[in-house]
Amino acid sequence: MVMTDDVRASQRKSHFDLPTYLAERQTQVEIALDRSLPVIYPEKIYEAMRYSLMAGGKRLRPILCLATCELTGGTVDIAMPTACALEMIHTMSLIHDDLPAMDNDDYRRGKLTNHKVFGDDVAILAGDGLLAYAFEHVAIETKHVAAENLLKVVAMLGRAVGAAGLVGGQVVDLDCEGKSDVSLETLNFIHNHKTSALLEASVLSGAVLIGAPEDDLQRLSRYAKNIGLAFQIVDDILDITATQEELGKTAGKDLKAKKATYPSIWGLEESRCQAKKLVEGAKAELAIFEDKAAPLVALAEFIIARTH
Amino acid sequence: MVMTDDVRASQRKSHFDLPTYLAERQTQVEIALDRSLPVIYPEKIYEAMRYSLMAGGKRLRPILCLATCELTGGTVDIAMPTACALEMIHTMSLIHDDLPAMDNDDYRRGKLTNHKVFGDDVAILAGDGLLAYAFEHVAIETKHVAAENLLKVVAMLGRAVGAAGLVGGQVVDLDCEGKSDVSLETLNFIHNHKTSALLEASVLSGAVLIGAPEDDLQRLSRYAKNIGLAFQIVDDILDITATQEELGKTAGKDLKAKKATYPSIWGLEESRCQAKKLVEGAKAELAIFEDKAAPLVALAEFIIARTH
Numbered sequence: 001m002v003m004t005d006d007v008r009a010s011q012r013k014s015h016f017d018l019p020t021y022l023a024e025r026q027t028q029v030e031i032a033l034d035r036s037l038p039v040i041y042p043e044k045i046y047e048a049m050r051y052s053l054m055a056g057g058k059r060l061r062p063i064l065c066l067a068t069c070e071l072t073g074g075t076v077d078i079a080m081p082t083a084c085a086l087e088m089i090h091t092m093s094l095i096h097d098d099l100p101a102m103d104n105d106d107y108r109r110g111k112l113t114n115h116k117v118f119g120d121d122v123a124i125l126a127g128d129g130l131l132a133y134a135f136e137h138v139a140i141e142t143k144h145v146a147a148e149n150l151l152k153v154v155a156m157l158g159r160a161v162g163a164a165g166l167v168g169g170q171v172v173d174l175d176c177e178g179k180s181d182v183s184l185e186t187l188n189f190i191h192n193h194k195t196s197a198l199l200e201a202s203v204l205s206g207a208v209l210i211g212a213p214e215d216d217l218q219r220l221s222r223y224a225k226n227i228g229l230a231f232q233i234v235d236d237i238l239d240i241t242a243t244q245e246e247l248g249k250t251a252g253k254d255l256k257a258k259k260a261t262y263p264s265i266w267g268l269e270e271s272r273c274q275a276k277k278l279v280e281g282a283k284a285e286l287a288i289f290e291d292k293a294a295p296l297v298a299l300a301e302f303i304i305a306r307t308h
Numbered sequence: 309m310v311m312t313d314d315v316r317a318s319q320r321k322s323h324f325d326l327p328t329y330l331a332e333r334q335t336q337v338e339i340a341l342d343r344s345l346p347v348i349y350p351e352k353i354y355e356a357m358r359y360s361l362m363a364g365g366k367r368l369r370p371i372l373c374l375a376t377c378e379l380t381g382g383t384v385d386i387a388m389p390t391a392c393a394l395e396m397i398h399t400m401s402l403i404h405d406d407l408p409a410m411d412n413d414d415y416r417r418g419k420l421t422n423h424k425v426f427g428d429d430v431a432i433l434a435g436d437g438l439l440a441y442a443f444e445h446v447a448i449e450t451k452h453v454a455a456e457n458l459l460k461v462v463a464m465l466g467r468a469v470g471a472a473g474l475v476g477g478q479v480v481d482l483d484c485e486g487k488s489d490v491s492l493e494t495l496n497f498i499h500n501h502k503t504s505a506l507l508e509a510s511v512l513s514g515a516v517l518i519g520a521p522e523d524d525l526q527r528l529s530r531y532a533k534n535i536g537l538a539f540q541i542v543d544d545i546l547d548i549t550a551t552q553e554e555l556g557k558t559a560g561k562d563l564k565a566k567k568a569t570y571p572s573i574w575g576l577e578e579s580r581c582q583a584k585k586l587v588e589g590a591k592a593e594l595a596i597f598e599d600k601a602a603p604l605v606a607l608a609e610f611i612i613a614r615t616h
Contacts, residue, residue: 045479101428120409129471136466147455158444163437171353
């Protein structure tokens with residue numbers, strides 16, 4: 001052990017090729033998602049579900065799940081059904097969020113939103129179908145995992161998307177629309193639930209599948225909470241600084257909707273600084289895993305890199 | 309064994325007091341549902357979820373689940389979390405079906421529908437929240453059940469509500485609205501998926517929890533398919549013959565929407581006759597369970613009794 005931590009960290013960075021890793025993992029996830037949902041009668045609902053599920057995106061949640069499963073001693077194959085379920089749940093939340101009754105968005109990832117193509121009724125059902133299928137898929141397709149661990153993952157997914165997670169965050173978010181006096185506490189609640197809860201479930205589920213010890217789960221949970229919040233701060237920054245073409249969705253939406261955002265409370269510069277601190281904190285949690293954590297370290301840095 | 313089957317059947321009927329049984333079970337289910345979902349911050353979403361979940365109804369799905377669990381050797385306690393999950397899923401489907409983008413209904417069980425009270429956005433989220441919570445609840449709260457069996461129940465619930473079940477039936481139903489040439493085959497598809505799938509999951513899950521043998525599951529599955537279809541035929545009949553007060557929801561809706569129904573294909577009298585045949589078939593499947601099946605036999609008869 002002659003290397004200092006700094007040297008080790010810089011070596012680790014230099015050895016790990018994130019773009020190649022992400023491209024490989026995205027391809028694996030796309031293939032698994034494609035196989036998970038064949039089109040059968042009634043075709044319209046499967047086509048609507050697949051339209052949004054296969055619409056690209058970074059596949060960050062599945063990739064986090066696969067990464068922590070490998071980090072804690074598992075394999076990609078073990079975690080893939082859970083990884084797909086996370087993307088189904090995430091996709092369902094996007095379809096429902098985009099509805100006219102909610103955020104009323106016409107574009108998502110550079111394509112027309114689900115309800116613009118299939119109608120509001122089918123979009124609601126496509127979301128419901130994806131949410132239900134996520135649980136069926138994970139329960140049926142997961143192999144070589146203790147049933148007790150898989151049940152913990154089922155509970156974790158349910159909690160992350162329900163009123164104690166994503167849905168709860170979205171309700172408070174809708175309540176705050178147009179309000180200029182939203183507190184930092186409320187803003188944190190919204191994003192801890194709307195964004196971080198599912199990211200945390202993504203990170204933890206990979207480790208829970210193989211029964212990782214409690215202190216590893218605690219570390220991964222703190223890592224996830226940090227990158228979840230950083231992710232949201234960066235999203236808020238990009239809503240101001242990026243163009244619609246870069247985002248693949250309507251830009252400047254938050255400003256138009258007079259939504260409280262981190263930049264609206266802290267300003268752009270302080271928001272960037274806070275996001276950076278959160279990512280540093282996330283990386284510090286992984287120090288104990290040494291080189292094995294290289295993908296998760298790189299993924300944390302990747303979140304910040306989007307602002308530059 | 310001196311009694312003939314007929315005498316035994318008539319004795320069984322005379323000994324089993326369905327109204328008392330239903331009232332007791334409804335109370336047990338109401339108490340369990342009430343406890344399952346306390347109101348915490350953000351109150352609005354929990355209130356919206358509870359508004360529909362606690363709005364009464366026959367609690368037929370939970371009661372079927374409890375009954376088959378007891379029939380196959382289990383207890384009410386073992387099946388109660390699954391029973392509650394079934395009612396959460398059923399409630400979610402009602403909330404989303406009633407939305408303006410779907411059936412656009414103002415009343416349900418004699419009360420304003422969820423979106424009329426809480427708004428379309430919160431109603432969508434309340435449905436999502438109930439669906440997600442059903443899986444969390446069943447995974448966390450079920451005790452004394454082998455984890456493998458519980459995973460089968462999770463998969464069964466997911467399948468019953470997703471595109472292979474309820475959602476798939478609803479999509480075909482929406483497609484058929486206003487069409488006068490809907491075939492009996494399509495009508496059967498709609499109801500096998502929209503109604504029977506969740507009823508079948510209700511009946512089977514109680515037995516799957518305790519690992520009932522495959523031939524019992526087959527029998528219960530045929531029982532459930534029969535009562536599911538009978539239930540829908542009776543619903544169609546009641547839409548024509550009952551008043552809004554009796555139904556607790558808008559009456560004559562199918563006629564107004566020019567929906568294909570069993571009475572529109574068969575006429576009222578033949579529809580009643582078909583429903584009766586289905587119920588007789590359902591009861592015949594249970595003969596092997598003898599007196600233990602009294603609640604399920606009475607429940608099958610109860611479905612038909614609604615038309616008189």
